[in-house]
Amino acid sequence: MLDQPVLHRYQPTDREEVFDFIRAMFPADVSARIIAQWGWKYDANPFNPPDGPIIHLVRVGSKLVSQIATFRVPLWAAGTKCMAENRGDQVVHPDYRRQKLWQRVNLKQSVETPIALGWSGDISTRAAMVGGWVPGPVSKLWRVLDPGPFIERFTHSRLLGSLGAGAGAASWGAGAPLRRRRDRQVGARIRLDSFDESVDALWERARRADKAMLVRDHRYLNWRYCQRPDARYSLFGIKRNSELAGFLVARATTRDGIKWGYLVDFLTAEDSTDVLSALLDDALDEFRRLGVAAVSCFATDPASRRTLLRRGFFPFPQRDPSHFVRRIHRGRPDLQKFATLGEWYVTMGDGDYEMTF
Numbered sequence: 001m002l003d004q005p006v007l008h009r010y011q012p013t014d015r016e017e018v019f020d021f022i023r024a025m026f027p028a029d030v031s032a033r034i035i036a037q038w039g040w041k042y043d044a045n046p047f048n049p050p051d052g053p054i055i056h057l058v059r060v061g062s063k064l065v066s067q068i069a070t071f072r073v074p075l076w077a078a079g080t081k082c083m084a085e086n087r088g089d090q091v092v093h094p095d096y097r098r099q100k101l102w103q104r105v106n107l108k109q110s111v112e113t114p115i116a117l118g119w120s121g122d123i124s125t126r127a128a129m130v131g132g133w134v135p136g137p138v139s140k141l142w143r144v145l146d147p148g149p150f151i152e153r154f155t156h157s158r159l160l161g162s163l164g165a166g167a168g169a170a171s172w173g174a175g176a177p178l179r180r181r182r183d184r185q186v187g188a189r190i191r192l193d194s195f196d197e198s199v200d201a202l203w204e205r206a207r208r209a210d211k212a213m214l215v216r217d218h219r220y221l222n223w224r225y226c227q228r229p230d231a232r233y234s235l236f237g238i239k240r241n242s243e244l245a246g247f248l249v250a251r252a253t254t255r256d257g258i259k260w261g262y263l264v265d266f267l268t269a270e271d272s273t274d275v276l277s278a279l280l281d282d283a284l285d286e287f288r289r290l291g292v293a294a295v296s297c298f299a300t301d302p303a304s305r306r307t308l309l310r311r312g313f314f315p316f317p318q319r320d321p322s323h324f325v326r327r328i329h330r331g332r333p334d335l336q337k338f339a340t341l342g343e344w345y346v347t348m349g350d351g352d353y354e355m356t357f
């Protein structure tokens, strides 16, 4: 029986063994990121159940051959408040792949929340489907601020690059008078260092009554966007009549020599398109100051999508889009409708998608 895989619940004493396994399984930059986030995301996650982080290990004899790390997030599902498990960093040792290891050790039974969610790519989506998850492709919305770096990259022409950059700058200036008029009505633009109770009041007003969405209260948002050890976010807000009318979380990174901007998360009331527009303007202004070439986001919420499309974002079909995967507990017929992606308010900040870069 020594070669039978056995499921173990991770204990803090397993940490160094798990880190060695992660280093052996992933490229150096990926393993460094997973390890840097480990304490924040798993060991000291404020949403952990009383019995600690939800990480499972599979050993064959004394050899660690797989790990699947999960963290919990607070969820609102059309009035039902519960915790959801986000299926996070998972890996199977190459010698044990295509053997349905997780089914053999019956991991499913250890998932305790009514809803589990996660993000997956091509292969992991197929593996997830075998495990009973429902996939849903989510395509990015894009806006190019400075086409120069792309033109330069694809044509190696500095002349074309500078022409493209000029076009981007011209279209930015043209909207300024309109924006100033709109600004006077929308409210005061503020920058936040962290979230306080005013975001809880916004959450109560702005959550989508009949949808599933992560609870955007100050406890969750501070953990997610103010305590992550390996990334810094810009937090934009609009204050109107002494209330927070909306917030937007943005982040810029440099990859392959190009500066990218991400509208990671946002929330305004469904009928507050002016507030979301103003938040977008502020974030885009900051991205331009930072020299960001293109901005992307996810938005499944129809009201937010309409505003983004009006503000110049466009859907760009991806050959291999990421999937937002869900699994609804069989014993919860009241929640089965959330197997459908259209029933979710999803942004790039949800789950661990944006934690992977």
Ligand SMILES: CC(C)(COP(=O)(O)OP(=O)(O)OC[C@H]1O[C@@H](n2cnc3c(N)ncnc32)[C@H](O)[C@@H]1OP(=O)(O)O)[C@@H](O)C(=O)NCCC(=O)NCCS
Pocket: 088, 089, 090, 091, 092, 093, 096, 097, 098, 099, 100, 101, 102, 103, 123, 124, 126, 127, 128, 130
């Ligand atoms: C993704 C991963 C966890 C899958 O683990 P696994 O134990 O091999 O998956 P399973 O044996 O349960 O496979 C289930 C199904 O997934 C699909 N699948 C798994 N690996 C596949 C591959 N390399 N190519 C195509 N389909 C694949 C198949 O449909 C498979 O069923 P089948 O074998 O009957 O055709 C594993 O490949 C891995 O560790 N990859 C590297 C790390 C990673 O990508 N992690 C996910 C994101 S954090």
